[in-house]
Amino acid sequence: MTQTAPLPAPAPAADGRPSTVRRVLRVLAILACLPYISLKIAWVAGSEIGIPAGSTLLEHRQMMVIANGISVVADVLVVVLALLLTQAWGRRFPAWLLALPMWAATGLLTPIMTGYPSQLAVALVTGDEKSAAPSEPFLDEWVFGVVYGGFILQGLSLGTLFALYARDRWGHLWRGRLGELPARTSGPGARAFAVAGAVAALVPAALHLMWAAGATTGLSARRIAERDSDFYVLEAEWFGFLVVAVVLTLLLVLRRPARLRVRTTLALAWTASAAVGCWGAYMSLVAVLPETDPTKRIPELVQLSYAGEMITGFLLAACVALFLRRRSAEA
Numbered sequence: 110m111t112q113t114a115p116l117p118a119p120a121p122a123a124d125g126r127p128s129t130v131r132r133v134l135r136v137l138a139i140l141a142c143l144p145y146i147s148l149k150i151a152w153v154a155g156s157e158i159g160i161p162a163g164s165t166l167l168e169h170r171q172m173m174v175i176a177n178g179i180s181v182v183a184d185v186l187v188v189v190l191a192l193l194l195t196q197a198w199g200r201r202f203p204a205w206l207l208a209l210p211m212w213a214a215t216g217l218l219t220p221i222m223t224g225y226p227s228q229l230a231v232a233l234v235t236g237d238e239k240s241a242a243p244s245e246p247f248l249d250e251w252v253f254g255v256v257y258g259g260f261i262l263q264g265l266s267l268g269t270l271f272a273l274y275a276r277d278r279w280g281h282l283w284r285g286r287l288g289e290l291p292a293r294t295s296g297p298g299a300r301a302f303a304v305a306g307a308v309a310a311l312v313p314a315a316l317h318l319m320w321a322a323g324a325t326t327g328l329s330a331r332r333i334a335e336r337d338s339d340f341y342v343l344e345a346e347w348f349g350f351l352v353v354a355v356v357l358t359l360l361l362v363l364r365r366p367a368r369l370r371v372r373t374t375l376a377l378a379w380t381a382s383a384a385v386g387c388w389g390a391y392m393s394l395v396a397v398l399p400e401t402d403p404t405k406r407i408p409e410l411v412q413l414s415y416a417g418e419m420i421t422g423f424l425l426a427a428c429v430a431l432f433l434r435r436r437s438a439e440a
Contacts, residue, residue: 127195130360131273134266137209141262142184144255147176159252165405166247172398184329186429187263187429194270195392210424211271212379216387218264219380224346228339237340260284271319272362282436287360288367295362298432306382306424307355314355316410317348327410347385351352351421354381358425361432378429386422389415 113230127135152159153174160166166173190210193199199207321344323332357378360369392415396407 116359118212125190131270134270135349136422138263138266138270139188141259141266142187144259146181146184149181153177153181157250160163161175161247161249162405172257175185184291187214187267190214190427191267191270194267199274204279212383213387214264214267215271215380215423216383216385217391218260218268219348219384220331220346220388221260222264224343225253225261227346228342230419231338279433282433285371287364287369287371287374289363290371292364294439295364295437296434299362299435302424302428302431303358304340306421306428306440307359309417310351310355310385310421310423311417312423313414314348314351317344317351318412321348327408329404329406329408329411331404344375347388348381349419350381350384351418353377354385354421354425356382358428362428375429375432377427382422382425383420385418386426389418389420389422403409 144319147420148159150155152160157167191209321341357374359369360366361374361378393412396412396415400406
């Protein structure tokens with residue numbers, strides 16, 4: 110096996126000022142938060158802007174206030190991250206304390222960045238304009254465009270800032286190709302996490318594939334009646350995220366194929382594991398919230414898929430974290 114040469118330390122920045130590109134991306138990330146934060150603050154204050162009469166959101170006022178308050182805090186965190194990634198003091202920030210919120214932001218924003226445009230494209234091609242839309246209103250249509258458009262801009266700007274930051278600070282950790290990695294980089298611990306994550310992914314992957322293909326096993330009667338093109342796009346997307354997360358993490362720890370770049374493999378494993386783990390955790394939390402209407406309760410098999418995704422994502426993320434820790438130790 111080819112042995113990797115000693116890893117060089119990252120070059121320090123020429124000065125503490127961010128480049129013009131980074132300043133523009135920082136402003137874009139912050140501005141993209143404003144529509145979402147404004148709507149949430151308005152709803153917490155009691156406004157019903159964007160919420161049609163009869164919406165299920167109006168049935169649980171207290172829960173809505175709590176959820177929207179948490180959402181505002183989460184979006185404020187995006188502003189903090191945008192500042193951290195472009196300031197000189199951000200270079201001294203503890204790596205693990207930055208990695209956790211960035212992993213969560215990656216996981217929550219990536220499915221929206223891929224799913225929403227895919228839904229629009231499929232609807233444009235098929236002409237499916239919510240023919241199977243929910244019988245009860247939820248939000249006005251314009252809200253989704255404003256909020257998801259903001260999320261996509263957040264993801265693009267914040268993701269680019271993080272990629273630039275990570276390249277400058279840790280780029281030396283993922284240079285080269287998989288075949289050049291020393292064996293100790295992916296020891297028994299990393300392999301155990303990767304295999305456990307692959308096993309945990311079997312059930313949710315099988316369920317999402319079945320539902321994407323048209324099966325109704327485990328779905329509620331309400332959900333079956335409301336299926337439309339959006340439903341099938343999202344089911345296919347979740348199956349894809351699970352496959353990418355498992356396969357790329359396994360390739361990383363197995364160091365095969367030898368010519369595949371470490372940077373590409375690591376980026377895809379990071380992104381897909383974050384999407385699977387964070388959304389699985391979020392939906393698992395939603396599933397356990399009290400619901401008095403039996404028709405709106407989430408079936409056990411669907412809850413099982415959420416739990417499987419959460420466990421899969423966390424196990425594969427632990428594998429990626431262990432890989433980076435060992436690479437850092439080599440440096």
